[in-house]
Amino acid sequence: MVDDTRRIVEEFVFYILRGGKMPPILYYLPPSPPCRCILLLGKMLDINFDLKVLNIMEGEHMKPDFVSMNPQHCIPTIKDETLILWESRAILSYLVAMYGKDDALYPADIKTRALVDSRVQFDLGTLYARFSDYFMPTIFMGAPLEESKKSKLNEALYWLECMLKGKTWLAAEHFTIADLTCGVTVSQIEAFEFDLRNYPKTRDWLQRFKDELEPYGYQEINQSGADVLAEMFKAKLLK
Numbered sequence: 476m477v478d479d480t481r482r483i484v485e486e487f488v489f490y491i492l493r494g495g496k497m498p499p500i501l502y503y504l505p506p507s508p509p510c511r512c513i514l515l516l517g518k519m520l521d522i523n524f525d526l527k528v529l530n531i532m533e534g535e536h537m538k539p540d541f542v543s544m545n546p547q548h549c550i551p552t553i554k555d556e557t558l559i560l561w562e563s564r565a566i567l568s569y570l571v572a573m574y575g576k577d578d579a580l581y582p583a584d585i586k587t588r589a590l591v592d593s594r595v596q597f598d599l600g601t602l603y604a605r606f607s608d609y610f611m612p613t614i615f616m617g618a619p620l621e622e623s624k625k626s627k628l629n630e631a632l633y634w635l636e637c638m639l640k641g642k643t644w645l646a647a648e649h650f651t652i653a654d655l656t657c658g659v660t661v662s663q664i665e666a667f668e669f670d671l672r673n674y675p676k677t678r679d680w681l682q683r684f685k686d687e688l689e690p691y692g693y694q695e696i697n698q699s700g701a702d703v704l705a706e707m708f709k710a711k712l713l714k
């Protein structure tokens with residue numbers, strides 16, 4: 476009861492501070508890597524999401540109300556007033572533009588932004604895609620791991636290692652959404668105990684990524700979600 480009152484008061488204060496604008500609704504599931512990216516950014520930007528858990532394992536994403544909003548029925552999805560948006564990386568850049576106190580996480584400088592976009596799209600089209608292709612058939616269907624897919628993932632990790640040569644962060648002198656999306660992917664790969672010994676720069680960067688996000692709930696949001704998926708993966712491997 477006290478907690479409820481406190482939450483209502485906090486939401487009201489937040490509402491006033493935002494100039495009368497309600498916070499965005501986030502449809503999500505805690506272990507989902509793309510959802511974890513949005514939750515972490517929300518903490519960094521102090522966005523008090525109206526959180527709606529959508530359990531895709533129980534088919535909640537296929538319910539007519541959600542499908543009429545997002546016909547692709549994927550999470551994360553946000554609803555911010557009239558805007559309905561999915562694709563986690565597009566959500567990241569939108570939230571920085573709309574709620575960031577500055578553009579540091581998604582720099583306006585044209586050449587820096589081009590590098591951020593390049594790394595973000597590398598994650599979507601190559602790194603996360605190959606990670607998913609290698610691990611997900613085992614997690615969701617109990618399929619055996621495939622050596623050819625492992626090689627493809629190693630190739631993507633090698634490219635990431637090359638991108639980090641002489642760099643502290645992936646795309647700028649400071650942490651950006653490129654580090655956020657690639658970092659969540661690599662932290663999941665690490666949680667699956669994939670051998671990262673050949674990628675020393677990536678391992679150092681991953682540690683910096685964790686340190687950077689520690690004050691924003693890294694353990695509760697990202698590590699715990701990564702561990703849940705890793706448990707599911709191990710259980711399938713043992714079968």
Ligand SMILES: N[C@@H](CCC(=O)N[C@@H](CS)C(=O)NCC(=O)O)C(=O)O
Pocket residue numbers: 507508509510531536547548549550551561562563564
């Ligand atoms: N490229 C999308 C991928 C989203 C995605 O695959 N979400 C999964 C959960 S991790 C999902 O919603 N699966 C259910 C479905 O697509 O029907 C993003 O980054 O947002």
